[in-house]
């Protein structure tokens with residue numbers, strides 16, 4: 001297999017940063033300050049932060065290709081001594097900072113997260129993220145490709161293993177939970193039936209199986225890929241599962257309370273309703289706002305027509321929130337300190353979304369949601385429990 005991804009240069013950058021002006025507006029970079037870009041990707045945010053004033057940036061990415069790219073950028077004259085690339089997962093950002101930089105918390109004046117995949121990852125068929133281009137079923141963000149063994153990144157299953165070895169029920173659960181596809185059982189059936197004759201080896205083979213199981217209804221033509229295309233949703237679901245994306249975010253949010261200096265700013269851009277809900281919940285609890293009411297919860301955008309199902313899933317979510325609340329009250333000894341001594345102050349009352357101009361030039365920004373907050377000087381609240 002040819003592997004053009006091994007050689008990178010800063011000029012190869014293909015990712016158009018989402019809501020960049022808004023990110024800078026909320027982060028407010030200051031001369032002499034130190035920021036953490038927890039999702040370096042193609043470096044769009046990092047370069048903009050560094051270009052805005054004489055500050056420093058710690059740039060984290062779990063993708064070795066992004067890390068290599070960051071190292072090249074760090075050698076450029078204008079960024080020398082100001083950009084610190086770190087290879088690793090943002091869910092362990094506290095450990096990365098301690099072990100790789102030898103810094104102690106709190107150490108950041110601002111942290112920014114741009115959750116998800118970069119265009120560079122999607123557009124490289126060898127990474128296996130795209131249902132539109134043929135490639136191996138990989139989808140690991142923390143490896144260069146399925147044929148690589150990286151000594152310094154975690155070993156994990158690939159999409160090949162998920163698709164060919166997971167049970168029908170496991171597949172249906174993943175596709176429903178992370179892809180929001182109400183036809184998840186039908187898709188899981190189609191995958192299990194197809195693999196009885198021979199293993200499913202490529203992205204296009206998987207996409208064809210899913211699309212054949214759920215042909216695109218005529219009413220759904222046009223609009224967002226995620227809304228109209230079952231293959232897009234199935235690929236997203238498998239990617240989220242393989243890269244443990246929700247758990248990574250949950251753990252990273254908890255780390256921000258320890259790593260941000262008083263007055264430090266947190267900016268998070270998400271592309272999935274489950275992620276946005278997690279960020280909203282975290283910031284609301286840390287800022288002393290009530291936990292989300294059942295009616296506030298983002299409903300699964302793909303399930304709008306299924307009211308009955310929605311009601312039962314709300315009941316499940318409500319139960320989950322009650323469990324979270326219980327855990328919180330338990331860890332804080334039953335007092336409601338979060339309301340009196342909030343660790344964050346919200347910077348935007350309503351979620352920020354891309355404006356029409358950006359939507360026009362970057363369709364990827366359609367589902368992006370930005371939330372921002374300022375760290376107070378109060379003790380961490382850790383609404384998701386303590387870091388282990």
Ligand SMILES: C[S@@+](CC[C@H](N)C(=O)[O-])C[C@H]1O[C@@H](n2cnc3c(N)ncnc32)[C@H](O)[C@@H]1O
Pocket residue numbers: 015016017018038039040041042043044045046060061062063066088089090091114115116117118119141248
């Ligand atoms: C949407 S891109 C970021 C794009 C970047 N803001 C830019 O302007 O170029 C997301 C990046 O985050 C990385 N990423 C995703 N999950 C991660 C995790 N848990 N730890 C570290 N990096 C992660 C991906 O590898 C990808 O490069």
